[in-house]
Amino acid sequence: MADTAARLYLITPVLEDASFAPRLAExxxxxxxxxxxxRLAFADERGLTNQVKALAPLAQEHGAAVLVSVEGKADLANVATRGGADGVHVPGDPARVRDLRDRLKSERAIGVGAIRTKDDAMMLGEAGADYLLFGEPRPDGSLPSLESVVERASWWAEIFETPCVAYAPSLDTVEALAATNAEFVALGNAVWSHPDGPAAALKAAAEILERQEASR
Incomplete structure (x- = not known):
């Protein structure tokens, strides 16, 4: 169980190139x-690596770890290593997690999402995942109910040591998800579509977490 307030985990849209750099920097x-x-669109390995090299430092210079996922088949271990990322993120597949763990050793983090059941979550934790992500949008864009994500994140955070991330589809849901004791709250479209810009959205989310920590 987390002893401190959740921290923010930011998810980009699917990126075709490095033109997103200004928004990420903001x-x-x-x-x-x-x-x-x-989140990178499918491309050849050199193109993916170059995207990571262009974008990762924008986060890393502010103390944020950078993880990489690719839509479609790609050698994520190579892309992350050569691009200078801190880790990779894959859909829930224990065999793939074990393979990545063998290749990346303890040098880079492995995150896992698209987790369907509690049994799947436990198998992925045992396979060597460094964190589990609950509640992110499905491939068709739909979302699980907030209640189900709160229940799943609360269950995991109470029982297991491996950190978890709870996805917040809106700023209004940040408080409830942080209250699960998840180590991280993830934000995606709620940041990028905010009418006042990404920085305003993140500052508002950070204030929610600060208030929650102060009330502990």
């Missing part, structure tokens, strides 16, 4: 983010 410049997931 978000990371708030200094409120613990980790960033770069």
């Amino acid at each position: 978000a990371c410049g708030t200094g409120t983010i613990a980790a960033v997931l770069l």
